[in-house]
Amino acid sequence: MVARINVFQYQDYRQLLLALIEQRKKDRKPFSYRWFSQRAGLTSPNFLNLVVKGKRHLSTESLEKVVEIFQLNKDEGHFFRHLVHFNKAKTLSEKEHFARQLLHIKKFQNEYPLSKEQFEYYSKWYHIPIRELLMLKDAPQTEDEIHDLLLPSVSRPEIQEALEKLEALQLIEKKKDRWQVRQESVSTGHKFSNFGVVQYHKKMLNLAAESLDRFPAQEREISSVSIGLSEETAQKIKKMIEEFRSQLIAVAEEDKNKERVYQINFQLFPLSKRNEK
Structure with a gap:
């Protein structure tokens, strides 16, 4: 047999x-x-x-x-x-739900050891900003320092858990009692880990709405426009957003004097059904 x-x-x-x-x-x-x-x-x-x-x-x-x-x-x-x-599953939220269930199955974890950690890296919004904080000119080094800088704040145990997760994923490391960011980008390992990003996007959209009340106009830029487009032009604009996002990342990587962590969101979505006529 x-x-x-x-x-x-x-x-x-x-x-x-x-x-x-x-x-x-x-x-x-x-x-x-x-x-x-x-x-x-x-x-x-x-x-x-x-x-x-x-x-x-x-x-x-x-x-x-x-x-x-x-x-x-x-x-x-x-x-x-x-x-x-x-x-x-037909929606990203449904896929995120079942991806989470799969990643909690022990024998599946054994096949993909970092899959659950990678999923959590995306699904908990503060993991990415904490990693970015460690790249600032005067980077915080303790849970208390990170707690005092992060907006909105999260608990110290959550910060400790985030640092452990980032270290396990080899995204940060400790050298001479100081946290340093490694240059390696995040590798999802397989497709299930990607769906943790659904919760990240939802949280960032909520934080964008809250920023209207929490920050003065000179510290934020919130704008939108509603326009009619053909499918071809919509895809062209989508491509422009992707290219602009890459340019932003390149500019950020060249910045050697980082002082603060910012969130930049892009949204392009329909406000009407397709006119079949």
């Missing part, structure tokens, strides 16, 4: 299904798409084939039949259900 596959290595449930099918064939166990449909009580003999090809999604009922027929154990079944729900 062929060694059992490690289901926790997979990030796409369709690829996992294919692997389970191949293993069943190698073990000389009966399998065909028609056989599966009969065992699962499905009316379409080709249903699972359509799922594997990306033309259909597993329903809640058919998902449970996969768990049963392919004899997934309790932990494997739990993982497979969350993986299906993640792949089926």
